[in-house]
Amino acid sequence: MSLIAELNRLQAERGYLREDDLRDAAERLRVALYRLQEVVSFYPHFRTAPPPRWEVTLCRDVSCFLAGGEAWGAKVKALLAGEKDVEVREVSCLGRCDRAPAAMVNGVAVGAVAPERLAELARHPEKHHEAAAPRRQWRIDPYGEGGEPFSVYESWAQRADEVIATLKAAGLRGMGGAGFQTGLKWELVRKEAATPKYVICNADESEPGTFKDRVLLEELPHLVVEGMCLAARVVGAERGWIYLRHEYEHACGPLERAIGQALRRGLLGRGFEIEIFLSPGGYILGEETALLEALEDKRGEPWNKPPYPGTRGLWGKPTLINNVETFAMVPAILKKGAEWWKTQGARGHQGLKVMAVSGDIERPGVYEIPMGTTGAELIQMAGGVKGGKRLKAFAPGGASSAFLPADKTGVKIDFASVQAAGSMLGSGALVAVAEGTDMLGVAANVVRFFRNESCGKCVPCRTGTQKVVEMLDQILAGKGNGRLREVLPGLEETLAQTSICGLGQVALNPLTSVLKAWPEVLNR
């Protein structure tokens, strides 16, 4: 972590990374120059040219796209054209899909404002502060109705096997996307003989439409920290990191306060420490092995698996990695019991789920729902489709999940049910698309996202996504369908079957789902 930390320090000091400073750093840290180049050029956070005084970043991804982000962004650019201290550029999803179209001015989020207002803020950013949303009641917060935070830890810290048994009994599954059994994962890492061990909270959610972890970090940081501390006791870890995407830097405050409390209450500092690692950027870092590479000062490129991090993770040692939401749910389950947890679900499903809802929706935001809630119910909770329009399609699990047509809104939100309906629960992000939207445009937007965020390590993802984007751009530009129909099945199969990680494996899913449900989109 010394290299990325040093680059962060240099950039903070000078605004950007000058070649001389890089050469000097290579000499001091005794690393080869190419390693600096590899890292600096891979992470969007690093810059090798002087920064503008004010940097405006505009989100280009699906929820913001559905909110008219393209035209909006063009307007912002036009308004700020020629402004000498301002640089405007488009970036990948900022995790503010609830305030689409979203932007940031020098790292502070601005959402859903008129282009003129954004331009004004860019010129006078001192007028702008990110307002904290009112804190809500959470069912997953065992201290919501009183009770001493971190007290669950105190009664469970010595009962590792019981913790595992309870999590298993509750059937808690990983909420980052893959849905692996949490109790089992903890047990596997606990059983590993190698030491030291590590615990990592994956707070790098970056998939378009996904922002539930941001809200959890803002509102329930103490549960995340407590969940990590419990995990550390169960698996026997010495150090922990919260891998936080840098666009969520504002969550450092709440997290640090929670860490401070945990330290005072003795959860930390006695054989277990937690640090926050600010990601230098990129969706791929949410892939757990890419994340480990970043922690090891390398390009965030996923591994061929096996081995899995539980056996050989950070620096080759057993490493438990869970998502923010997963850790946050642990204290409640332990406090109230597996049985309580199971009864929180609806229609025979078990437990609770935190869902981000965005896109063409009246009240985009984060909703804590019983597992088994239907898509239609969730959309209703969020106020229904924006402007009273009819729903055309929805993605139940973020940009990588297949789009389902409106007639599938009866699907129950639960890992197995969504999969059975032909999509996936993924990152817990429902994106609604209103009638009248060009689904090919939406699909192209999503493929473009994966092209932009592909790490480039393996051939199918790196080249496949690019070729499909080029073909889609041709079609959208009205230059005919080319041979997309002919090559897509082969590309879809090859990306799904041969990509190293999930990004490439699912990259063409949304497009294929659109072409399957609305084949007519290619009749143009």
Added chain:
Amino acid sequence: MTLTLTIDGRTISVPEGTTIWEAARETGIEIPVLCHEPRLRPVGVCRMCVVDVGERVLAASCVRAAADGMTVHTRSDKVERCRKTLTELLLSDYPGESLREKTTGDDLLLALARRYGLRQDALALPRGNGRPQDSSSPVIAVDHAACILCDRCIRACDEIQHNDVIGRTGKGYTTRIAFDLDSPMGKSTCVACGECASVCPTGALTHRPLTAPIRPRSELKSVDSVCPYCGVGCAVTLHVDPQKNAVVLVDGRQNPASQARLCVKGRYGFDYAKHPQRLTVPLIRRAEFYPKGPLSSDVKDDGRGRKPGGIVDYDEVLPAFSEASWDEALDLVAGRLKAIKEAHGPGALAGFGSAKCSNEEAYVFQKLVRAAFGTNNVDHCTRLCHASSVAALLETIGSGAVTNIFGDVKNAEVALIAGSSTTDNHPVAATFIKDAAQHGTTLIVVDQRETGIARHAQHFLRINPGTDVALYNAWMHVMIEEGLINQEYIGAHTEGFEVLSETVRRYPPERAAEICGVPAEKIREAARVFGRAKAAIIFWGMGISQHTHGTDNARCLISLALLTGNVGRPGTGLHPLRGQNNVQGASDAGLIPMMYPDYQSVEDAGIRKKFEAAWGVPLDPKRGLTVVEIMTGALEKRIRGMYMMGENPFLSDPNINKVRKALAALDFLCVQDIFLTETAEFADVILPATSFFEKTGTYTNTDRRVQIGRKAVEPPGQARLDWEVVSEIARRMGYPMEHRTAEEIFNEFTSLAPSYQGLTYQNLQPHGKLWPCPDPERSDGVQLLFGDGFPTPSGRGKFVPCEYRPAAEVPDPEYPLVLNTGRLLEHWHTGVMTRRSHALATIQPEAFCEMNPDDLAAAGIQAGAYVTVSSRRGAITLRAHASRRIAPGNIFIPFHFREAAANALTNDALDPVGKIPEFKFCAVRVEKARA
């Protein structure tokens, strides 16, 4: 543990840890792959090797471990469909012309395209990635458009050669390979070893042609040989275009020592043999060019002032000679040498052989001098490199060769690298040391310069030049004081411990710190690291040997090893890294004035009798003169006639102004070489010899590995085999030498050299053998020597304590700086070969001196400006380079460049035992050059 799996219906058992790809290969199933090759760590990025193991998705067989009970399908329809699509994706971005297909004809992507019936002009996918080419390297062509990001070059650069230059820049589709901070390859820290181009599967990184266009491998003749340059003795395969009679490409060849690795010289430095300046006819000096003196100018006027020039200008030199027939030339040589012998006695003759020549050539040469000239005045450049090391080794442990091979550094817990810029001088051996360092061996580097290998060291001690004895005495002081010595070993296998401990008692680290300029605590720390190691190996180079106390330096290193029992076990040993490709062999073959072949003393009557019987003539009972003594003898007219085979003392010897006078003073000089060297300018007769690539012979590397170098091309013009020429001269001097082949000579040599006994041209194939080799049919030879005592009279290793003595000429106000000389990675000795190699001369075209920027600033000199460096013996003008690798008060000059010959400055003071000159230390002054 073995496990059993089924691959395409075949059941196979493999050891745990075997990958599916390897397992398949074992059953004869080749799974196509682009990013993997067996020498590299698999990374699984091209995905071409995917197979179906019955999981949700396909698995990359190169990285996936085989598992018990696994069922693998390597070419199901799905697998083949995916491979075809992957090929199509890569092909869609591939340039129309692949530089690999165009040259060596072995482009792996295009081979896959053919397998799947894909044509670049008929693809359904959008075309091209628009990436550029980079032609900044003289040896490697870079075509980024043809790069498939397979990562092979990166692993080759990082994990095979440890040069750490290549990486990836950018992300996703815009990723491409990059050098350093994305510099052009030729401007980066790339050392042009070519490992990247040799592993690249596509047209992205390819070897540029150097002699003739590179044609597909199948059309070239391949000859297994070894590298002509350094003592590492890398195995090579020479690819020869028979029509052009030229080596066009060199590949590293798998053998136990070099494991197919090469450096820039071995891979790209072969074109000198085709240089237009090759000598092709015998030459005799014209009468009007006496008295003799240098003929070529070393400084040229380029119209903007006088600047150092380049290699010898033949237009200036050739008019002094007339072409002759071989008979005419050989008769003249034999006649003149015989006449001198008759008039002044055999002791007035001397011969310099060369460590660049084969064992056979060295053997016949020393036989000529001893049997036909009748003197032991035969020596060669070993005198200038490891004479002191060999003297110390013979004195203490009874054998001058290495006790263990360099590759065994992998088993060492600690490796001490003393006075060796290994990455420059033994680049391929250095890769194994760097390997070891990466895998847990602790490196201690002691040097006055921060060398390339120092960057890989955990402990780097930058000592003041010439203070090694004080440092190692202090180490031994600490080790004895702290009980970090091996009492049991000392008791069983050594003698003289008491005297040694008496001496080193007087060298506490605090005293050494003052002498060496290294803090006492650092000295202690390093001593402890070395002393605590369960296995420690010691490598050293000219930084140890080339001092007037070089023998003392080596004695100290030997004492370190004896004190800790670090001899004769895996990961331990004494390894003086030998310089020339055959310096070990030339010495083994008797090219030294005090020894017959295999270090048998000329002063031992019994041994002499054996050689007199073998050679059929009475032999000189007195040891002969050494290199520098012969030059002094020439100056004093004690030596009058000389025969030099492949040596260029005019540049390689210290104090060349004296050498110049000595050469001019000779009554007769015959020089046999492949180019008209600076030394040949003083010759009466010049004989055109064959280059390495034009002859067959054996060469013994630094590890004692005897390997065969094979003839690959025909010699130019009338150039003849060196041993044939030697035999001709012997015959004409009245001493018949009847050899028909190099192999016959080898057999005669081995019959007289016990260490080589049993070795034959047959059993030396294909990888050579280490001597001694008691069981050549079954064994590779003895790797570890002296596990159980030493070949000394007592059977024990002897501690020889040494006192610190300063260098012969220390700085003073008039000459305030210390000059250190040495080699560059790209050049070889006097540059005769390397400066005539396009690649090497392009990368390092000119002389320079390296100085600390603070010294430059203090002298008001800009980096890059011309300076004049002078010593009491001469002055040269060359560019100044600034470098913090060198400590203030010191300068470094490579000695390859005739136009700014470092040896015009060096001191010819000798080590009293090894008779080696002090190349590494003399006092100099640096001034701005006058315009």
